[in-house]
Amino acid sequence: MESINVLYLALRPEADNAVSSLTQAMGPNVHVTSDTAEARKLLNNGKFHVGLIQFEPFDENFLRRIVGDIFYYPEGSSLQWVALVSSLSMENEVVCRLIAEYFYDYHTLPFDIDRLKVTLGHASGMAGVRKKVFPRTSEWFNKSELIGSSPAMMRVVHSIDKVLSYDLPVLITGESGTGKELAALAIHNHSPRSDGPFVAVNCAALPSNLIQSELFGYEKGAFTGANQRKLGLIEKAGGGTLFLDEAGELPLDLQANLLRFLQQKTIYRVGGHEEIAVDVRIISATHVDLEEAVRKGRFREDLYYRLNVLRVAMPPLRERGYDIELLAEYFLNSFKKENACKARQFNRRALKVMRHYNWPGNVRELKNRVERALVMCDDTHIAPADLGLEEYSPQPLTLSLKAVKDQAEKDILYRVLAQAGDSVVAAAQILGVSHVTLYRLIKKHDIKLQK
Incomplete structure (x- = not known):
């Protein structure tokens, strides 16, 4: 047990009998603080095996600071945490959900040092396992625009971590608005191609009669109005990454041309006869079930296998737990930096409604609702009505x-x-x-x- 270093976070540690008991039992291996910002700085040192958080006395603002300063960041979310909590607090929805989302285990008060030491030992063992499974996550995650620390989001981080170093096509799947382009950008920015261009094209937004010339370029005189040579997006992405968003919407004839490029790494401009070699990595994304599209003849099976070499699945927002609150706070603070507005934070009812709402539009919808609320709100606290969610009635929490x-x-x-x-x-x-x-x-x- 002497080798386990514990970070202990408590609201009022000077008045906490548990703190004195634990420090007496474990000595210098326990670092105690009440400052969540200081705790985050300590976590950056990476010397702690387990985190212990005292939930008594219950203080919702303290818990919100824990989420914002600790669990928002990979150093905090990747640590194994144990909660010290009373039986009464376990009846509180906020506490119960927070433990379910972020904690390895909980220790019910009154304080029992022998029982707690066993729990901390198990948590430390699990921390070792997680380091083997997620060995390099925080090295790049802090620098990306991806936000979240839920188990669903950590699975995304793990998948991206696996594909960064391999110069192979990647297919990113997920519902609309889940952040597929941000995932693609993270892969590019932290890959060996990061010094090259990142060129994004929305296949669904381009007219079918223009998409070929946009992707492959054209020669002067190739068609009426082609007054000079134009490089296509594939050539412009040379040395870097071409991101094909909504690749499932590509017309069948263009799928054949794209397949040829993926096989031979060469293109012909529209109206041209010169074979041009292009070095580019393809990352594609779709909200369409491509396996179903293949079965129905809407998508070429050979192209599907060429694009789907490596795969990253983006989870819907409704499966990301407290990431909803983290994202809402991020959008709120980002908007306030650029615009003057009266609202400063969300009230309790707004936070509760956001946690329970189904979010069919995912992160894109959340950002839209938060920005609209900041413009329309006449109070310092955003309410459900400001978010357009006043008629939503959350279901009772049934957590086991x-x-x-x-x-x-x-x-x-x-x-x-x-x-x-x-x-x-x-x-x-x-x-x-x-x-x-x-x-x-x-x-x-x-x-x-x-x-």
Whole structure:
């Protein structure tokens, strides 16, 4: 236990018996603070194995600072956290949801040092496993425009982390408004091609009679109005990345031309006869089910396999938990920097409604509603009506912490097995458990191995 370094965050540590008991038991391995900003700076040092947060006395503003200063950033969200909480606070929706979203485990007061040390030991072990599964996440994530620390978003970060160094086509899937272009930009900016151009084209927005000349360029005199040679977007992206947004909307005849380019790495300009070599990486994105489009003959199967070499799936906003609040605060603060407005923050009802709303338009809709609210709000606090959500009635919270812990266990099993290529031997070594234990967990969660 002496080797476990703990960051302890409490609202009033000087009046906290738990703090004195823990520091007496663990000595210099515990660093205590009440300042969330200081805690974030300490996390940057990377020396802590586990974080411990005291929820008593309950203070919602303190919890909001924890989310904004700690869980907003990968250094905080990747640490394994344990909550110290009373039975009474466990009946509070805010506390329960926060624990379900961000904590490895919780310790019910009154304080029991022996029981807590066991919990901290397990959390430290899980922290070691996560470092093996997510070895380099924070090195680039802080520099990107991607925001969030939910398990769903961490899966995206892990997927992007895997594809950064491989100069292969990437297909990004997800509903409209989930941030597919930001993911593509993150891949480009932190890849070996980062010094080259990033050229984005919305395939759905280009007229079908122009898309070929836009992508491949044209020679002078190729058609009426072609008074001079024009380079296409593929050539302009040379040495860098071409991002094909809404690639599922490409017409079939152009799909054949794109396939030829992917196979031979050369193009012909419209009206030209010279074969031109172009060095470019293709990242494509779609909200369309391309497998279904292939089955229905709307998308070429051979092109699908050329584009879908590496894959990143963007989650819908409704699956991202407290990321909704983080994103809302980010959009609010960004707008206030550029515009004068009366509103300063969201009231409690607005935050609750945003957490429960289904967000069919995803992050794009959230940004739209927040900016509209900042313009229309006549108060210092944004209410549901300002967001256009006054008629939405959230359903009662029905959280089971056992179900949440089971889901977290299932998620880590999927990640480790994927890393190990579905090898039970290798996965058991990573997790530090026996083959028998791992097979039992695989059976418990009904996980189907690929081999």
